[in-house]
Structure formats: structure tokens, C-alpha cells
Amino acid sequence: MRRPPTMIDLFAGCGGMSLGFQQAGFRSIMAVEHDLHAAATYAANFGEAHVFQEDIAVIPDSEIPQADLIIGGPPCQGFSNLGSKDVDDPRNKLWKEYLRFVDKAQPKVFVLENVSRFRKSNEFDLLMEEADHGSLKGYELEHDVLVASDYGVAQRRPRAIVIGTRRDLSPIGHPPTTHARVPGLDLLPWETVRSRIEGLPRVPESTELPTRDPVRYFGQAVPGHFSGLDLHIGRRPVARSLERYDHIPPGGGRFDLPDHLLSDCWRNKPTGTTDVMGRMLWDAPSPTIRTEFFKPEKGRYLHPQWSPNDPSDRVNRVITHYEAARLQDFPDTYKWCGTKVSIARQIGNAVPVGLAAAIGRHIKDRLEG
Structure with a gap:
């Protein structure tokens, strides 16, 4: 039997993204979450042995395993329309720790999620520069805003999704929508409250x-x-x-x-x-x-x-x-x-499980196909 592809979940929170990708067939081998209560929730549902409850910046390179996939959403308060919109918010720099993990784990694919406004930030421009001639030059980056209700979630929640595919593989792209306000031949109706x-x-x-x-x-x-x-x-x-x-x-x-x-x-x-x-x-x-x-x-x-x-x-x-x-x-x-x-x-901070599962299924199908 083919082994399940492995993943690392960064800024894992309570595990909404991991749960969706697990439902899609991935296996978590490492999760990092600083908040004690969120990390405990994650450990209660996925096991404690592979969970690091600490600041991501203190995890040494030697502890980072190779994995097929890295997922995660660095804190977004500085980007959010409801947040401070402070470009100097130190939480906005945590995506650089995410890139360190990508550099060391060398996954086939990584998925970075954030609020939709992230794509208009200075940090996003720097991310694109990393793909052009920096630490991500070995990856092809694709980005879009996905709305959870278009993937079977009973919630209109837009998220910026960046998918990076290693350049020796075909670009993954984003999953096609499965649901719509007005259903069509290939689209189901939105799920409801x-x-x-x-x-x-x-x-x-x-x-x-x-x-x-x-x-x-x-x-x-x-x-x-x-x-x-x-x-x-x-x-x-x-x-x-x-x-x-x-x-x-x-x-x-x-x-x-x-x-x-x-x-x-x-x-x-x-x-x-x-x-x-x-x-x-x-x-x-x-x-x-x-x-x-x-x-x-x-x-x-x-x-x-x-x-x-x-x-x-x-x-x-x-x-x-x-x-x-x-x-x-x-x-x-x-x-x-x-x-x-x-x-x-x-x-409230979690990625909707159904949205994560839709992205996960699409990535797994493309990697195996």
C-alpha cells in the first residue's frame, strides 16, 4: 500500500487545517503552536508526541524533518481589516520562519494561508521576491483568494491561499469550486446555517x-x-x-x-x-x-x-x-x-475544515496523478 504523504503544520492552532488535510489523506509528522491551550487541543486530537508547544523561532534546524507538504497560516492580525493594519507588527514577520521550515524540509508543496488582504501587503511582495531570486526560487508560487462557501463550508470566509510547488513538479494550482449560490451542472448549492x-x-x-x-x-x-x-x-x-x-x-x-x-x-x-x-x-x-x-x-x-x-x-x-x-x-x-x-x-482562528480538505484533496490528487 502507498504510504500517506507527510505534512508539517506550522502555526497549527487547534488543528482545523490539519484535520482537513488528514481527511484528504495526509499524515502529520510535526506541528508547531505556541499557545498552550490551542496546542493542547491539537495534541488531544492528533497525539502529543509530534507537537512542539513553543515559539517557532527557537526550534533548531536540526529538529525540522523532511516532509511532502508544509501547511500553515502565520498570524494575520497586522493584515486583517479588523486588526491594527500595522506593517511593523512583529507578528507579520513570522512568515519568514515559515520560509525557514520550507528551506530545511524541502517539501514537494507548501500551502500558506492568510486573510485576503495579505496579497496587498508589503510582506506579500517580499514573499514573491523570495520566489523570484531568494530562498523560494526552487518553487513556483500561485495565489488566489478562496471563499469557504464555494467548497462546501456553510460560511462565507475568504482566505488568501498561496500554493508553492517545487519546480521539478507540475504546478498544483488551486482547487476548482464545488459549490455556488446558484448551482449549475457541475456545482452544488451552497451549504447553509x-x-x-x-x-x-x-x-x-x-x-x-x-x-x-x-x-x-x-x-x-x-x-x-x-x-x-x-x-x-x-x-x-x-x-x-x-x-x-x-x-x-x-x-x-x-x-x-x-x-x-x-x-x-x-x-x-x-x-x-x-x-x-x-x-x-x-x-x-x-x-x-x-x-x-x-x-x-x-x-x-x-x-x-x-x-x-x-x-x-x-x-x-x-x-x-x-x-x-x-x-x-x-x-x-x-x-x-x-x-x-x-x-x-x-x-475563530481556525481554517474551516472543509476548505482545508478541499485544498488537500486537490493537492494529493495532483501529486499522485
Whole structure:
């Protein structure tokens, strides 16, 4: 039997990208993640032995194995439209550590993912220069923005994807889309919020994760494991917030609020930030699941159930961690470690599993074909 191709996952987070590539037939032989809780989640699902829970910059060249594939997404806060947009943000330099691993591991292919705005950054220009006459001159680079909903994920999440193929191989290219808003002969309809979270309890039983003995990873105790309905946790909004939620229909947002429920900042900003205090639609993909999806003032994160004629048939709350994880295509059996805030951060920072799997299948097919 042909051995599974091997991969290294850098800035691995909780493992969303690794899980997708594993589903496509790759085997992880090394993962690097600095954050303890995220690394513990990764180890809980893929094993601890090959996980390095430390700063990528301190890992010596001698520890870097050869692999068929390197995947990963250096931190993107400096590039993100929601971030500082600071070109001097030191996190933006971590992609150079990614290139060090490529240089030492000499993979057949590497995949670098980031926010879509990355392709307009100075760092991206430097990356292209590396491919022209620097450390990546042995690779052919192709880049594009892929939207997760076009690959069977119930979420409109755009990501910049750079695929580098070693020059002794045929360029891999990006995977063709499989889904569309309007399906065609070869395209399936978009997956929807309904397909992921319909039927879950409307009222979460708790606002906290279950109390249980911690688990140990990397010699340290961390909260966990949590999975499935353990993550179906709510919040305790004040009466004024509940009144606001009740005015917002599916697809609506802060512009549906009566004047007496507007905050001063909303009243003084008549345009923009249209997703703020927004309610999802049942029969469409969700917006991007970010790290603070549990705060309605951060985006369109209100539960989609809202009856115009029956106030008792309205779910006036934000989505739960469990619902967010499902919208990111994590299976119910996935084990999570950390506090509820750190788990939310892990979920929001992850690459949607379905998008990673689509890229992985395409690469594996091209390498084997």
C-alpha cells in the first residue's frame, strides 16, 4: 500500500487545517503552536508526541524533518481589516520562519494561508521576491483568494491561499469550486446555517463549560476535554440587549433598531458596520466566524430563528461555541482544551475544515496523478 504523504503544520492552532488535510489523506509528522491551550487541543486530537508547544523561532534546524507538504497560516492580525493594519507588527514577520521550515524540509508543496488582504501587503511582495531570486526560487508560487462557501463550508470566509510547488513538479494550482449560490451542472448549492445548527437546543443549559478535572499536556494542566454539547453555552445579556435582539430580523442588524435603543456611537455613524448586531439567515452561509463570535456587537452572530408574527418563536441570543465549531466544520467528537474564551479564539482562528480538505484533496490528487 502507498504510504500517506507527510505534512508539517506550522502555526497549527487547534488543528482545523490539519484535520482537513488528514481527511484528504495526509499524515502529520510535526506541528508547531505556541499557545498552550490551542496546542493542547491539537495534541488531544492528533497525539502529543509530534507537537512542539513553543515559539517557532527557537526550534533548531536540526529538529525540522523532511516532509511532502508544509501547511500553515502565520498570524494575520497586522493584515486583517479588523486588526491594527500595522506593517511593523512583529507578528507579520513570522512568515519568514515559515520560509525557514520550507528551506530545511524541502517539501514537494507548501500551502500558506492568510486573510485576503495579505496579497496587498508589503510582506506579500517580499514573499514573491523570495520566489523570484531568494530562498523560494526552487518553487513556483500561485495565489488566489478562496471563499469557504464555494467548497462546501456553510460560511462565507475568504482566505488568501498561496500554493508553492517545487519546480521539478507540475504546478498544483488551486482547487476548482464545488459549490455556488446558484448551482449549475457541475456545482452544488451552497451549504447553509440550517444544515449545520438546526435542531440544536434553543436554550443552552449553562453559561459555563462543565466542571471537571483538568487534563495534562506538555507537562501542564489545562481545562478539558470538552466536546459536543459541552460547548453549547450561552450568555446572560442584560434586558436592554435582549430588547435590541428582539427587533432584529434575519439578515438585519443595527439599522433595524428604534432610535431609543441606539447607542451614541451607532446614532452618530449612519453608514458602515452593517454586520454589527446582525442576525444570521437560516438558508445562507454564515458570515466569517471570528474569535469574538459570542459578542453581537462584533458581527452578524445572532441566532437565525426569528418569527415576524410570533415573538415566542424567536431565539434572542448569539450563537454558542458549539454552533460556531459546527459552522467551522469541526466534528462533534472533536476534543477542546482551554477556557471558554480561549476555545472561542481557537474556533475563530481556525481554517474551516472543509476548505482545508478541499485544498488537500486537490493537492494529493495532483501529486499522485
